[in-house]
Amino acid sequence: MLYCVGDIHGFTGQLDRTLQLIEADGGADAPIVFLGDYVDRGPNAKGTIQTLIDGQAAGRPWTCLIGNHDLMFWRFVTSGITQDAHILSNKGWLHHRLGGNTTLASYIDADDLQAATGMTNFATEGLDPTPTDALNSLKELAQNAVPKEHLDWIAAQPRFYQTHEHTFVHAGLRVGVPLSKQTEEDLTWIRDGWLDSDADHGNVVVHGHTALDFPQHHGNRVNLDSGAGYGRTLVPAVLDGGKWFTLHETGRTALTPTT
Numbered sequence: 001m002l003y004c005v006g007d008i009h010g011f012t013g014q015l016d017r018t019l020q021l022i023e024a025d026g027g028a029d030a031p032i033v034f035l036g037d038y039v040d041r042g043p044n045a046k047g048t049i050q051t052l053i054d055g056q057a058a059g060r061p062w063t064c065l066i067g068n069h070d071l072m073f074w075r076f077v078t079s080g081i082t083q084d085a086h087i088l089s090n091k092g093w094l095h096h097r098l099g100g101n102t103t104l105a106s107y108i109d110a111d112d113l114q115a116a117t118g119m120t121n122f123a124t125e126g127l128d129p130t131p132t133d134a135l136n137s138l139k140e141l142a143q144n145a146v147p148k149e150h151l152d153w154i155a156a157q158p159r160f161y162q163t164h165e166h167t168f169v170h171a172g173l174r175v176g177v178p179l180s181k182q183t184e185e186d187l188t189w190i191r192d193g194w195l196d197s198d199a200d201h202g203n204v205v206v207h208g209h210t211a212l213d214f215p216q217h218h219g220n221r222v223n224l225d226s227g228a229g230y231g232r233t234l235v236p237a238v239l240d241g242g243k244w245f246t247l248h249e250t251g252r253t254a255l256t257p258t259t
Contacts, residue, residue, distance in 0.1 A: 002239045003032045003247075004168065006208040006215070007067065009229030010042025010102060015051060018236045021247045025238060029060065033161055035208040036067025036170035036188070040099030041229045045073070046106040049150050064157045067170040067209065068188040073103055074154045077146050080139040082130060086189040094138070095128035099229070104138060107145040116141055159187045162203065166239065171209035172221070175199050215246055219257040 003022045008015050022030050038052065039045035055062050068086070072093045075081040082092035082100070093100035105113060105123035113122045116137035127134060160179065161168040167179065172194035174186045191210060201220055208225035215224045215235055222244060228234040236247045237255060245252035 001026055001030065002163070003030050004206055004224055004237045004239065005032060005034045006224035006226055006234065007035065007037035007211070007229055008042070008048055008234060009037055009069070009099065010039050010045040010048050010106065011228050011234065012042075012044040012047040012051065014042075014228050014234035015048055018234050018247075021249070022236055022238075025247055025252070031061040031063075033063045033168045033206075034065060035168065035206070035224060036065045037069045037208060037225075037229065038064075038067070039073045039103045040069040040093075041102055042099075043102055044106050045103040046146075046150070049153065053149065053153055063161045063168075065161060065168060065170050066154060066157045066159055066188065069099070070154050071184075071188060072098070072100065074151055076100060076139065077142045077151060080135060082128070082135065086185065092128040092130060094126050094130050096124065096126035098126075098128075101126035104142055108138075108141050112141055113138075159184055165203055165242070166206055167201070167203040168206045170207060172207050173201060173205055175201075215255055217244055217255045217257045222255070 003026060005018055022032060034052065038048045052062065052064050072084060076093055082094055091097055101122055110123065114120055117127050117134045119125065119127060162179070169187045171188050172190045173182055174190060175193055175197045195210060198220060205221040207221060207223060210223060211225045211227040211230055212223055213227060213232060215222065215226055215237055224237055226232055226235040238245050238247060238252065244255040246255050
């Protein structure tokens, strides 16, 4: 059996519930693949990353892939970058829709955030575009507050994971391109040309990134982003005997391909 968890986005309560469901179904040492996007929008990015680090350190067989939001967080702290060409709206990472503001608020004291931005509501409203002085102050605060362990962990985690019949990524694949030739940008950002493809990818591709109301099995791919980043329930899944199931307090429910 193999368990899989979609985008968490800093909602540690959802993560705790999910880990309890998995433990009840498969035991404390059940293998889990996490599909990335551990930060942004939710209130406790710091706690989410620490939970995953602690689980791996305790020897849990957890594979933690990296998503685009994790990379945006890493790039801001290391380089002060807030923009990304993949964001078609041109919103920056500190815009509340992207959620970088909540991630910083989970690491940095509220008084320090107010001093840097002049805002009492930065944690909920964000600041985009960000004035240069505020941007520099926030970067300095983040570099002092975010543990190096968290940044090194993001940098070190894999961008994909593969079994005999399944390929796990955050966002998807560039259709027709071998896995070895996929770019980090495609693995963590892609939607166009991917979500509408009915191509046979060889393996079934399991991903998150594109939020749904509930996981969906499309035959050639399985989308497990159930929208936790938008206040919906994080729904874990289990692969058992070649079949997919979602996990709930009431047990398993078959996740079958849509027609």
